[in-house]
Amino acid sequence: MGDSRTLRLNYADWLRDVPDFPKPGIVFKDISPLLQDGEAFAACIQDLAEAARAHGPTRIAGIESRGFLFGTALAIELGIGFVPIRKPGKLPWQTFAESYELEYGQDTLEIHTDASAAGEAVYLIDDLLATGGTAEAAAKLIRRTGAEVVGCGFVVELGFLNGRDALHGLSIDSLHHID
Amino acid sequence: MGDSRTLRLNYADWLRDVPDFPKPGIVFKDISPLLQDGEAFAACIQDLAEAARAHGPTRIAGIESRGFLFGTALAIELGIGFVPIRKPGKLPWQTFAESYELEYGQDTLEIHTDASAAGEAVYLIDDLLATGGTAEAAAKLIRRTGAEVVGCGFVVELGFLNGRDALHGLSIDSLHHID
Numbered sequence: 001m002g003d004s005r006t007l008r009l010n011y012a013d014w015l016r017d018v019p020d021f022p023k024p025g026i027v028f029k030d031i032s033p034l035l036q037d038g039e040a041f042a043a044c045i046q047d048l049a050e051a052a053r054a055h056g057p058t059r060i061a062g063i064e065s066r067g068f069l070f071g072t073a074l075a076i077e078l079g080i081g082f083v084p085i086r087k088p089g090k091l092p093w094q095t096f097a098e099s100y101e102l103e104y105g106q107d108t109l110e111i112h113t114d115a116s117a118a119g120e121a122v123y124l125i126d127d128l129l130a131t132g133g134t135a136e137a138a139a140k141l142i143r144r145t146g147a148e149v150v151g152c153g154f155v156v157e158l159g160f161l162n163g164r165d166a167l168h169g170l171s172i173d174s175l176h177h178i179d
Numbered sequence: 180m181g182d183s184r185t186l187r188l189n190y191a192d193w194l195r196d197v198p199d200f201p202k203p204g205i206v207f208k209d210i211s212p213l214l215q216d217g218e219a220f221a222a223c224i225q226d227l228a229e230a231a232r233a234h235g236p237t238r239i240a241g242i243e244s245r246g247f248l249f250g251t252a253l254a255i256e257l258g259i260g261f262v263p264i265r266k267p268g269k270l271p272w273q274t275f276a277e278s279y280e281l282e283y284g285q286d287t288l289e290i291h292t293d294a295s296a297a298g299e300a301v302y303l304i305d306d307l308l309a310t311g312g313t314a315e316a317a318a319k320l321i322r323r324t325g326a327e328v329v330g331c332g333f334v335v336e337l338g339f340l341n342g343r344d345a346l347h348g349l350s351i352d353s354l355h356h357i358d
Contacts, residue, residue: 018271028271032291035251036238038259045255059215068247069263072214073255076224081215084248092197092207112211 005050008043009034011176015156029156029178031127035069044175045070048125048153049077051173055151057123059116061085063109063138066127070155074125083115083122085138096144100137109137116147129154129174132166139170184229187222188213190355194335208335208357210306214248223354224249227304227332228256230352234330236302238295240264242288242317245306249334253304262294262301264317275323279316288316295326308333308353311345318349 014037016030034040048070052060061083062071068084075082088097088108095110116122122142126135129152139149149170157163157174164172193216195209213219227249231239240262241250247263254261267276267287274289295301301321305314308331318328328349336342336353343351 016272021271022268030271032263032270032272032294035254036260036262036294038238038254038257041251041260042255042258059217065244065247065265065269068244069251069261072220072248072252075214075217076221076252076255078217079221080217081220082248083215084211086244089201090244091211092200092209093195093211115211115215 007047007175009040009047009175011044011155014040014044015176029128031066031069031155034155041073044155045073045077047175048074048155048173051153052078052123052151055123055171056121057150058121059083059123059147061111061115061122061124061138061142063124063126063134064090067125070127071125074153083111083142085109085111085141096141098137098140100133102133107134109134109141111138111141111145113145116142116145118146120145120147121150122147123150124152125154126152127155129157129163129172130161132161132163135163136166139167186226186354188219188226188354190223190334193219193223194355208307210245210248210334213334220252223334224252224256226354227253227334227352230332230354231257231302231330234302234350235300236329237300238262238302238326240290240295240301240303240317240321242303242305242313243269246304249306250304253332262290262321264288264290264320275320277316277319277323279312281312286313288313288320290317290320290324292324295321295324297325299324299326300329301326302329303331304333305331306334308336308342308351309340311340311342314342315345318346
């Protein structure tokens with residue numbers, strides 16, 4: 001987010017720190033308090049919508065599963081369609097697949113080949129920007145359908161993992177930045 | 180849905196039949212066309228909202244993953260909070276778990292113990308009502324938090340699998356019924 005934008009929430013107040021999840025030494029940022037409160041959740045979707053609108057999207061893409069929680073609500077708010085990017089074997093129709101590196105091993109994401117097309121301006125949503133590998137794979141998938149990726153929005157950005165570097169050239173909006 | 184309610188869409192027009200997915204002999208109802216079209220998706224959320232409002236919910240619960248696609252958008256539309264019901268090991272905080280039978284073997288769902296509480300009226304959302312086992316487990320989880328389940332909404336109901344019988348005593352709304 002640009003420094004000039006005023007957010008509707010202090011996001012630190014709406015995230016719950018869960019130590020040692022999913023493994024020892026990691027402090028997980030639990031979004032449940034944000035989702036559970038109707039006013040806070042609505043404010044979050046408004047903040048995402050304000051960021052997304054600046055890029056003129058014609059479609060929202062969300063990454064399974066937590067990206068679905070914010071992505072469809074955002075699509076409804078903006079009055080545009082939604083495209084799911086899913087784990088392997090979950091999408092029933094013809095798909096493109098992209099694999100990406102994890103700390104140990106690799107993972108794969110898929111998109112329907114007809115999920116978007118040339119002329120579509122897709123804004124990508126996930127709950128968390130960490131190393132950027134997941135979002136980078138998702139952006140590649142969107143481009144393989146012929147569409148343009150006009151920006152990416154995240155609720156939380158773990159700045160110390162330098163995900164922005166992995167997403168060079170993409171415009172990134174995040175509501176809550178953790179250094 | 181009651182017969183008196185007029186839906187905003189002919190849902191058959193917005194679902195894609197995918198033969199032999201996820202296994203031979205099954206015709207999968209793909210919701211992608213509905214999600215991808217901004218106007219159709221908005222109409223679907225309006226239809227779900229009209230059904231849900233009749234039950235006076237204070238919170239929406241959605242079942243991972245396709246229930247997330249409709250559940251959070253519905254929660255925003257109604258101005259209330261959202262509770263995710265997830266596969267095992269995905270929720271970071273303290274959970275309740277419920278197992279249920281599948282055709283072969285069993286599966287488990289979890290909810291945060293503080294996801295809702297006594298006094299909350301929870302409306303449950305998933306994309307599909309099939310045998311009802313998943314929704315029944317989800318309803319049990321909601322009740323274990325102390326909350327009441329005031330109804331369940333589905334986009335598609337496979338009537339021939341008799342899911343309503345498994346959910347006896349629960350009020351069920353479905354937008355598209357397949358006999």
